[in-house]
Amino acid sequence: MPYYGYFNGVITPVDQIGVGVTDLGLLRGYGLFDYFLTYGGKPFQWDLYWARFQRSAERMNLPLPLTKEQTYPILMDLLARSGQPDVAFRFLMTGGYAPDSISIVTPNLLILSEPIHPTPDWQYERGIRVILDEYVREMAEVKSTDYKRVMLLNSTIREAGAQDVLYHKDGEISELSRSNIFLVIGNRLVTPNRNILYGVTRRTILDLAKADFQLEKRPVLLSDLYEANEVFTTSTNKKVLPIVHIGDLQIADGQVGPVSKQLLARFHAFTGKQ
Numbered sequence: 196m197p198y199y200g201y202f203n204g205v206i207t208p209v210d211q212i213g214v215g216v217t218d219l220g221l222l223r224g225y226g227l228f229d230y231f232l233t234y235g236g237k238p239f240q241w242d243l244y245w246a247r248f249q250r251s252a253e254r255m256n257l258p259l260p261l262t263k264e265q266t267y268p269i270l271m272d273l274l275a276r277s278g279q280p281d282v283a284f285r286f287l288m289t290g291g292y293a294p295d296s297i298s299i300v301t302p303n304l305l306i307l308s309e310p311i312h313p314t315p316d317w318q319y320e321r322g323i324r325v326i327l328d329e330y331v332r333e334m335a336e337v338k339s340t341d342y343k344r345v346m347l348l349n350s351t352i353r354e355a356g357a358q359d360v361l362y363h364k365d366g367e368i369s370e371l372s373r374s375n376i377f378l379v380i381g382n383r384l385v386t387p388n389r390n391i392l393y394g395v396t397r398r399t400i401l402d403l404a405k406a407d408f409q410l411e412k413r414p415v416l417l418s419d420l421y422e423a424n425e426v427f428t429t430s431t432n433k434k435v436l437p438i439v440h441i442g443d444l445q446i447a448d449g450q451v452g453p454v455s456k457q458l459l460a461r462f463h464a465f466t467g468k469q
């Protein structure tokens with residue numbers, strides 16, 4: 196069965212959706228998105244993802260054409276049509292069409308269902324490597340469609356035998372290209388609190404960890420990485436994924452640590468996955 200999508204009040208298979216070539220997403224790169232999964236047939240952390248999407252749209256001056264209550268049944272319809280127990284959903288919102296090619300007149304909203312692409316098991320078992328790049332995302336709190344920085348770095352990442360990039364600026368780290376970062380230092384969980392996209396997975400892990408760890412949401416320095424017993428990254432698709440090398444630095448003994456494993460297990464339990 197194909198995966199279906201919603202555009203302009205119509206539901207069709209995703210590959211039959213057509214957006215006009217004068218869309219400001221295409222002409223000007225003006226767009227934002229969100230991405231989340233269902234577990235057990237229900238959108239996971241729906242309230243949090245919707246709130247973030249709404250905030251992003253507001254920051255980009257894009258009025259949402261649908262309310263939260265109107266959107267939910269569309270999600271359920273798309274899920275049912277996929278014939279799958281669970282899917283990924285992508286909201287994509289662009290500047291839409293404008294006669295002067297610059298004003299926001301009629302934004303476009305697409306809701307797409309997609310197959311879930313799980314992170315490969317070996318990455319959880321061995322941990323990933325990331326390179327370093329001096330960069331801060333523009334309007335970092337918005338889930339913008341602008342990923343040109345990491346796309347340009349893609350071959351550099353591969354040549355380094357790495358899987359992603361950690362952004363830093365003036366000695367301060369922020370996040371990976373599509374996921375947040377945590378340091379485990381003794382009994383403390385340390386995560387940057389600025390120049391980041393506020394991940395729903397980050398929020399979920401902070402909640403799941405608060406009973407057993409001291410949480411520190413603060414500016415985090417590159418030099419803090421030397422103190423770390425473990426480092427991991429979080430996102431909707433990566434969940435809790437250990438990082439064992441950052442640039443030339445090996446984290447602790449270079450092995451996946453117990454806290455990362457424990458928090459991944461807690462996350463799985465929370466989502467209902469065994």
Ligand SMILES: *Cc1c(COP(=O)(O)O)cnc(C)c1O
Nearest residue numbers: 373374375392394395396430431
């Ligand atoms: C999507 C994303 C994240 C992770 O957010 P989740 O809600 O946990 O998926 C972090 N940083 C960036 C830049 C992102 O695009």
